[in-house]
Amino acid sequence: MSEELWDRVLDAQEATSSASQPDFPRTMAGVRGPLTMKEDVNSNVLPEKDFADLWKEEDKVDLAKQSLLNKLIHRSLVRNRNQVEVLQRDPTSPLYSVKTFEELRLKPELLRGVYDMGFNRPSRIQENALPMMLAQPPQNLIAQSQSGTGKTAAFSLAMLSHVNPDNKWTQCLCISPTYELALQIGQVVEQMGKFCPEVKLAYAIRGNRMERGKKIQEHIVIGTPGTLLDWCSKYKIIDAKKITMFVLDEADVMIATQGHRDQSIRIHRQLSQDCQMLLFSATFEESVLRFAEHVVPDPNVIKLRREEETLETIKQFYVLCREKEDKFAALCNLYGSLTIAQAMIFCHTRKMAAWLCAHLIHEGHQVALLSGEMTVEERAAVIERFRSGKEKVLVTTNVCSRGIDVEQVSLVVNFDLPVDMDGNADNETYLHRIGRTGRFGRRGFAVNMVDSKYSMDIINQIETHFNRRITKLDTSNLEEMEKLMS
Numbered sequence: 348m349s350e351e352l353w354d355r356v357l358d359a360q361e362a363t364s365s366a367s368q369p370d371f372p373r374t375m376a377g378v379r380g381p382l383t384m385k386e387d388v389n390s391n392v393l394p395e396k397d398f399a400d401l402w403k404e405e406d407k408v409d410l411a412k413q414s415l416l417n418k419l420i421h422r423s424l425v426r427n428r429n430q431v432e433v434l435q436r437d438p439t440s441p442l443y444s445v446k447t448f449e450e451l452r453l454k455p456e457l458l459r460g461v462y463d464m465g466f467n468r469p470s471r472i473q474e475n476a477l478p479m480m481l482a483q484p485p486q487n488l489i490a491q492s493q494s495g496t497g498k499t500a501a502f503s504l505a506m507l508s509h510v511n512p513d514n515k516w517t518q519c520l521c522i523s524p525t526y527e528l529a530l531q532i533g534q535v536v537e538q539m540g541k542f543c544p545e546v547k548l549a550y551a552i553r554g555n556r557m558e559r560g561k562k563i564q565e566h567i568v569i570g571t572p573g574t575l576l577d578w579c580s581k582y583k584i585i586d587a588k589k590i591t592m593f594v595l596d597e598a599d600v601m602i603a604t605q606g607h608r609d610q611s612i613r614i615h616r617q618l619s620q621d622c623q624m625l626l627f628s629a630t631f632e633e634s635v636l637r638f639a640e641h642v643v644p645d646p647n648v649i650k651l652r653r654e655e656e657t658l659e660t661i662k663q664f665y666v667l668c669r670e671k672e673d674k675f676a677a678l679c680n681l682y683g684s685l686t687i688a689q690a691m692i693f694c695h696t697r698k699m700a701a702w703l704c705a706h707l708i709h710e711g712h713q714v715a716l717l718s719g720e721m722t723v724e725e726r727a728a729v730i731e732r733f734r735s736g737k738e739k740v741l742v743t744t745n746v747c748s749r750g751i752d753v754e755q756v757s758l759v760v761n762f763d764l765p766v767d768m769d770g771n772a773d774n775e776t777y778l779h780r781i782g783r784t785g786r787f788g789r790r791g792f793a794v795n796m797v798d799s800k801y802s803m804d805i806i807n808q809i810e811t812h813f814n815r816r817i818t819k820l821d822t823s824n825l826e827e828m829e830k831l832m833s
């Protein structure tokens with residue numbers, strides 16, 4: 348943004364400040380109030396930001412951790428009203444979909460296990476995926492849908508239904524990217540197979556040492572690629588030629604991990620030609636697709652697009668601030684004048700999040716903090732507490748917040764604006780932070796803290812991108828604020 352435009356922004360600010368509010372803004376004890384014109388005019392320029400610096404502190408997103416976090420916080424199905432797209436290997440064959448689990452003609456003990464988990468009917472993706480996975484002769488399947496839509500439950504059911512317990516050898520292999528995710532799958536299989544005690548399960552994970560050459564009898568083996576490869580080739584405790592169902596879960600996470608792609612392919616090579624191949628992924632980038640096509644010949648493909656998020660029901664504002672103290676004061680003003688059910692506040696760095704959290708607590712707020720150094724389990728616990736309303740404010744960095752459902756949150760504050768590595772507006776993250784899914788998404792407010800010309804430019808980019816106005820808000824002007832935010 349040009350200097351003149353920034354000046355115009357500041358002029359506008361001065362006009363409103365002086366018209367409606369002759370005095371200095373209301374401030375919190377010991378904290379400077381929001382940016383005022385006097386200061387701006389005197390210092391003339393606002394600080395420039397070095398956005399590259401912002402990235403240094405934060406970790407890169409760890410896909411496997413993210414996936415595990417999703418597992419821990421998603422206790423139920425993720426709503427998705429989109430239509431499933433199905434690409435059949437043989438387009439002339441009839442397309443089966445089921446609306447009930449009965450239609451699948453499962454063993455009664457297995458059906459009981461499904462109902463015992465509280466599943467009443469198949470999820471969107473399961474409606475199509477289950478008949479395909481259970482079809483005779485077997486069909487290969489590639490399925491993609493966001494986390495929480497029922498993929499793991501679907502292939503767990505397929506594995507349990509597939510095995511013949513009288514055959515005392517391994518019939519299903521399931522590869523998962525990490526130890527923790529493998530255990531998660533195993534828990535589902537165990538729970539669903541609760542009334543089928545004759546079906547046995549083993550975990551091929553690091554530390555599970557086995558005797559060489561003696562074949563194991565477990566019907567289903569779930570594990571990480573390295574250990575599974577060892578079990579098949581080095582220890583020869585699984586006869587890969589006898590495997591009749593091969594499942595690759597979280598393929599996108601898998602191939603993002605060094606070495607896992609090749610190990611998976613080496614296991615795959617040992618399987619017999621007629622082994623049924625099933626691959627699941629939350630995303631379908633080019634690299635995932637190429638991998639999928641390589642390991643799953645002649646597949647049926649099922650895709651379920653994520654429900655679009657919109658800004659339709661969100662009122663968006665920005666507040667001019669100079670430094671973090673101003674942002675904090677603005678935040679306190681917002682809180683002082685609005686009835687806010689729950690709020691989420693985004694900071695760019697852990698350090699900023701910790702600073703803000705400490706100050707909010709000092710002001711008497713009950714605050715939850717999500718931070719990069721926390722374990723996945725700790726994060727899940729914090730999110731759970733926030734969800735149940737034990738804390739009304741959640742302070743987080745972007746890396747930590749992915750996957751958190753914001754539907755219940757009435758105020759989202761971008762304490763720092765979302766920017767990409769090149770320092771441009773990160774529109775996707777912006778939408779993800781404040782957008783709501785579904786046509787009847789609840790109303791909400793988004794407040795953006797603008798602390799430099801650079802960040803004002805980001806706001807303009809976001810406005811242009813979404814073609815929706817972001818209104819200036821003077822948090823020191825109570826009357827105006829109440830009017831705007833009502």
Ligand SMILES: Nc1ncnc2c1ncn2[C@@H]1O[C@H](COP(=O)(O)OP(=O)(O)O)[C@@H](O)[C@H]1O
Pocket residue numbers: 421422423424425465466467468469470473492493494495496497498499500501
């Ligand atoms: N048909 C269903 N009905 C109700 N809940 C389901 C159903 N299928 C799965 N779930 C639940 O939804 C959540 C997500 O399922 P999961 O299979 O882990 O999804 P994904 O593998 O796509 O992430 C889990 O808590 C699971 O128990």
Ligand SMILES: [Mg+2]
Pocket residue numbers: 498499500596
């Ligand atoms: Mg899954």
